Amino acid sequence: MSKEYNIGVFDSGLGGVTVLKELTKLLPNENIIYFGDTKNVPYGEKSKEEIQNFSSKIVDFLSNNNCKVIIIACNTASIAAYEYLKEKSSVPIIGIIDSGIESIYKNTYKEIGIVGTPFTVKSGEYPKRLKEKNNQLHITSVGCEKLCPMIEKGWENFNDRDIVLKGYLSQLPKSCEALLLACTHYPFIIEDIKKIFSGDILDPGKECAKEAYQLLKSKDLLNEQKDFGNIKFYVSGDKKIFKIKAEEFLNKKIDEISQVSL
Numbered sequence: 725m726s727k728e729y730n731i732g733v734f735d736s737g738l739g740g741v742t743v744l745k746e747l748t749k750l751l752p753n754e755n756i757i758y759f760g761d762t763k764n765v766p767y768g769e770k771s772k773e774e775i776q777n778f779s780s781k782i783v784d785f786l787s788n789n790n791c792k793v794i795i796i797a798c799n800t801a802s803i804a805a806y807e808y809l810k811e812k813s814s815v816p817i818i819g820i821i822d823s824g825i826e827s828i829y830k831n832t833y834k835e836i837g838i839v840g841t842p843f844t845v846k847s848g849e850y851p852k853r854l855k856e857k858n859n860q861l862h863i864t865s866v867g868c869e870k871l872c873p874m875i876e877k878g879w880e881n882f883n884d885r886d887i888v889l890k891g892y893l894s895q896l897p898k899s900c901e902a903l904l905l906a907c908t909h910y911p912f913i914i915e916d917i918k919k920i921f922s923g924d925i926l927d928p929g930k931e932c933a934k935e936a937y938q939l940l941k942s943k944d945l946l947n948e949q950k951d952f953g954n955i956k957f958y959v960s961g962d963k964k965i966f967k968i969k970a971e972e973f974l975n976k977k978i979d980e981i982s983q984v985s986l
Contacts, residue, residue, distance in 0.1 A: 768841025
């Protein structure tokens with residue numbers, strides 16, 4: 725496997741761009757392929773089997789396009805498909821759940837909140853794994869059915885967005901010291917979240933980028949080129965809103981987005 729190969733990143737849509745941004749900060753010389761499954765977003769309302777099927781096709785696409793590591797930049801897909809993909813893929817797979825866990829245990833919180841898709845929250849994966857490390861930690865999880873679709877369609881286009889967000893965050897006890905964003909879409913609206921939640925807000929994207937760095941370093945696969953790496957964008961559905969929102973979040977122009985039918 726060549727050092728010049730790509731880092732593959734995929735999500736149900738826009739969300740993984742928040743992880744991509746952290747990757748470009750930590751690994752600016754790496755070539756990256758980003759895949760957003762905009763045709764099938766949101767994953768949070770799909771079955772485990774459906775998510776595994778979508779994810780498997782995306783991993784095949786990324787593997788066939790010379791990726792040296794693939795990051796599941798989606799909490800829902802990480803929970804539903806990580807173990808499944810790890811077994812079938814010859815390319816190393818990184819899920820974002822470990823990064824979320826790590827972001828909590830770098831601190832000494834006694835009570836936290838978790839917001840994510842209905843699938844992520846119903847799975848109970850985060851509380852289960854957090855309790856394994858600290859059974860004294862108080863956790864409140866809230867499934868936010870509307871947030872991901874609203875962000876995908878353009879958060880600012882919804883006049884009731886503040887009411888919807890407050891409705892979800894009001895379910896958290898006021899004693900929560902931190903809020904884990906267990907959906908990579910949520911950093912897109914972090915400023916609105918900060919207006920409502922006064923504690924620490926944890927974005928697993930940074931830890932995920934660090935995990936990718938450590939994995940590539942351990943396998944001697946870090947790209948040694950001096951120039952900035954190339955980023956190629958692929959989506960399975962609509963390109964227009966994805967382009968607008970991704971450019972806004974990354975603060976850079978995207979020259980081309982290719983549409984791929986899986």
